[in-house]
Amino acid sequence: MNAESLYKKLLENLQSRMQCGPFELAGLAMGGAWIAERLAKDLNLPHFGVINVTFHRDDYAEKGMTALRTADCMPTQLPFDVNGANIILIDDVLLTGRTVRAALNELFDFGRPAQVELMVLADRGKRELPITANFVGEVIEVPHQQILVLEKDAAGKFSFQLEERE
Numbered sequence: 001m002n003a004e005s006l007y008k009k010l011l012e013n014l015q016s017r018m019q020c021g022p023f024e025l026a027g028l029a030m031g032g033a034w035i036a037e038r039l040a041k042d043l044n045l046p047h048f049g050v051i052n053v054t055f056h057r058d059d060y061a062e063k064g065m066t067a068l069r070t071a072d073c074m075p076t077q078l079p080f081d082v083n084g085a086n087i088i089l090i091d092d093v094l095l096t097g098r099t100v101r102a103a104l105n106e107l108f109d110f111g112r113p114a115q116v117e118l119m120v121l122a123d124r125g126k127r128e129l130p131i132t133a134n135f136v137g138e139v140i141e142v143p144h145q146q147i148l149v150l151e152k153d154a155a156g157k158f159s160f161q162l163e164e165r166e
Contacts, residue, residue: 003150003158006121006137007035011042013119013135014088018043023086023117026051028103029074031092031150035121038156039090049078051089053102082111088135092150094120097131122148122160 017023026049027036033050040048052075089103100118107113119135124142142148142162149161 001122001138001140001148001160003121003137003160007038007158009137010035010119010121010135011039014039014043017088017135021086023088024049024078024080025088025090026078026103026107027090028053028092028099031121032090033074034150034152034158035092035119036090047079049080049087050074050076051078051103051106052076053099053106056102056105058098058102076106076110078107078110082107082113085111085113086115086117087113088117088119090119092120093122093124093148094118094131094133094136095124095126097127097129100131101129121150121158124148 025036025040025045027033029050029052036048036050087107089100089107091100091103094100104116107116117134118131120133121137122140123133123136123138124140140148145165146162147165149163151159151161153159
């Protein structure tokens, strides 16, 4: 699994998508935000948004803030008008669909977009909700007891690490 090659595939998809009209990028904190930031730079877009799903998670009552890394606690920042916008929602890994559902709830707290498309580096399948990505770097099979974690080095290059589930 080469996260850099998957990123380049998504970049090419967005370059083609630009021919269909304007869009805004919004990445889920943290991995999706890293991807959105780099895509915005590589596509010469003026900005990108960051969506924090913390308070819309369906396991918030159970895990609360202790389940989150400090970096994930950055607030949602959308430097564009959500109302009527075509938004490409970006996440690093799609699994059950529950995080995307939380992101949609957060996004709609800011307005009503005309369209929302989903872009992910890796799709692990195993959906629990009827959510599908419009743009996928690659469909990847990972054992259930492991999680796929996106990392970014000092130069901004991406890589995936496999970690055991707690």
